[in-house]
Structure formats: structure tokens, C-alpha cells
Amino acid sequence: MNAIISASELASESAGPRPPVLLDVRYQMGVPNLRSAYETAHIPGAVFIDMEAELAAPPGAGGRHPLPDLAVFGAAMRRAGVTPSRPVVVYDGGQGWAAARAWWLLRFTGHPDVRVLDGGLPAWTGPLTSEIPSPPEGDFVPAPGAAPLLDADGAAVLARSGLLLDARAAERYRGEVEPIDPVAGHIPGAVSAPTMENVDEDGRFLPAEALAARFKALGAAEAAEVGVYCGSGVSAAQQVLALEIAGFRAALYVGSWSEWCADASRPVATGPHPG
Structure with a gap:
């Protein structure tokens, strides 16, 4: 699908x-x-x-x-x-x-x-409207667990046993800047993979073949499991989507860096390498 x-x-x-x-x-x-x-x-x-x-x-x-x-x-x-x-x-x-x-x-x-x-x-090139719709009430009842989810401990393990991708800008991964969270750096073992490299200049996703080549170069094909985090679990969802387009199933670490760095006992790596 x-x-x-x-x-x-x-x-x-x-x-x-x-x-x-x-x-x-x-x-x-x-x-x-x-x-x-x-x-x-x-x-x-x-x-x-x-x-x-x-x-x-x-x-x-x-x-x-x-x-x-x-x-x-x-x-x-x-x-x-x-x-x-x-x-x-x-x-x-x-x-x-x-x-x-x-x-x-x-x-x-x-x-x-x-x-x-x-x-x-x-x-979108079709019509736009200011009319607010009133759709019939839906009947969707959330039943969690149909997609893989990571917590902080799971992300730490995956960074060593599989492939954990950091979807933030590369300079935030390296720890050179941190405009939002109180600590700069990345989860030790994580690999830098900025989300902006998933799309073209118009914001459309790259073709599936190009995305597959990107993630294979990052190690997705060899990894037993792939996971993604970002600053707060929003842009990382775009990376999970890009991975799906490319043919890879990935887990999302929803808490992401904002949760990870809030605990001073968790290790932090800096620089261009996974650490």
C-alpha cells in the first residue's frame, strides 16, 4: 500500500x-x-x-x-x-x-x-475553500501497537545492535548548535540522517529508488532493525515515512532527543561520528 x-x-x-x-x-x-x-x-x-x-x-x-x-x-x-x-x-x-x-x-x-x-x-492545484465541513461522526477506535515504537532504553540498545537514525539537522547531531533542547549532541551510536535529504526542492519525496539508495548507504539493508529519532518525535515520523517509501520498516522513538537529554544519566556523544 x-x-x-x-x-x-x-x-x-x-x-x-x-x-x-x-x-x-x-x-x-x-x-x-x-x-x-x-x-x-x-x-x-x-x-x-x-x-x-x-x-x-x-x-x-x-x-x-x-x-x-x-x-x-x-x-x-x-x-x-x-x-x-x-x-x-x-x-x-x-x-x-x-x-x-x-x-x-x-x-x-x-x-x-x-x-x-x-x-x-x-x-495542491485544485480549489480551496473557507467552508468548514461537518462530517458524520467516525467510528475509529485507536488500538496501539500496529507499528514499532521505541522508548529511551530501546533506542540505546538499537543504536548498538541495529541502525538508529538521527533525523535532525547535521549541526545539531554534531552538537555544534542546539536551538531548542538544553543539551547538544546525539545518542551514542546513532547515525546522522537529516530529513531534508528525503525531499526535493519542492518538498516532495524523492523517488523510492533514490530513497532506497540513501538508506542503504546509511546501513539500513544490513541492519537487523532500523529506528529513527529527532528532536521531539515529529520530523522523525517523516523519516519513518521516507523509509517506508524506500521499502524499510522502521521504529519511531517518540520521546526523541528532548526526552533523552532531559535525563543527565544518559550518555551524550558529539562530533560527526556515531560515538
Whole structure:
């Protein structure tokens, strides 16, 4: 099953007999939410989902974007009309991070058919609307465990026994800068793999063959297991999506660096090498 959908494919499916449920998950770090942008213009039929309030729990010991309370997440999905019997398409403002977080959560909790709009809203050439839809209540009930998940201990083990990819910018991995979290560096044994290298200049994912070559060069083909982390478990979801496009199954460390570095007993590596 494809994990992404093009704008032209979405337009065709939306006009067909079984249109997908559309979720607008536009998000910008440091901004409470982008609901106002959604209310101004969105793809017809799309329902706004608040990334921080509905796709994550409040910041705390589990990091800046821990897993959401499943009751809150499930209620948001049902409000949007999500049901297991209809496909779901998720889009954001273009970078694919927030959309991939929603994609991963739906997959993790058992939805059988969810895809990300490749290139996000900027790729959409169809009509936009300010009309707020009122879809019929969905019946999706989250059942966690359908996708691999890592905690801090599991990430530490995987960094040594398999392949743990750090999806942040390379300078953050090396520990040269850290604009958000209190400690700079990376999980010892992790390999740098910035998410921006998964997409082209328009924010669309590279072809599957190019992504496969990228991840093979990083060691994914030889690894017994692959995992991904980032700063807070959002951009890493985009990397899990890219790996799926490339043909690799990967686990997500949701707590990511924001959880890891909050515990002073956990080791930290710096520099260009895994450590």
C-alpha cells in the first residue's frame, strides 16, 4: 500500500465514489496552531487537526511531543469522520513533518489505509475553500501497537545492535548548535540522517529508488532493525515515512532527543561520528 498520494491522485479520488477523509495538520513550531490559516483556505472537505493538542500530550518527562492520550486522539479522529472503512489523506504546509506524525499515529493505532499528500498544501492545484465541513461522526477506535515504537532504553540498545537514525539537522547531531533542547549532541551510536535529504526542492519525496539508495548507504539493508529519532518525535515520523517509501520498516522513538537529554544519566556523544 502506498504511503503517499500525489495532488492529482487526490483530486481524482476526491471526485470518486469513495473519497478519502481529509485531515489538515498544518503546524509551525512556536505558534499555538494554524487554525486561522485553515479557516481562511483549505482543501474542500478537510478537517483541521491540532498537532500539539490532538497528536501529542503536553510536554513533560516524555519529551516535547509525547504520545497523545488515546482518548483525545480517538475523539479528534472521530470528529473528523475517520472510520476504518474509508481511506485517510493527511496534509500539512509542505515539509511533511506534521502530516507524517498524523500518518504514523493512525498507522500505529491500527488504521488500515492512510497516506500523506506529497508536497503538502503547496502541491495542491485544485480549489480551496473557507467552508468548514461537518462530517458524520467516525467510528475509529485507536488500538496501539500496529507499528514499532521505541522508548529511551530501546533506542540505546538499537543504536548498538541495529541502525538508529538521527533525523535532525547535521549541526545539531554534531552538537555544534542546539536551538531548542538544553543539551547538544546525539545518542551514542546513532547515525546522522537529516530529513531534508528525503525531499526535493519542492518538498516532495524523492523517488523510492533514490530513497532506497540513501538508506542503504546509511546501513539500513544490513541492519537487523532500523529506528529513527529527532528532536521531539515529529520530523522523525517523516523519516519513518521516507523509509517506508524506500521499502524499510522502521521504529519511531517518540520521546526523541528532548526526552533523552532531559535525563543527565544518559550518555551524550558529539562530533560527526556515531560515538
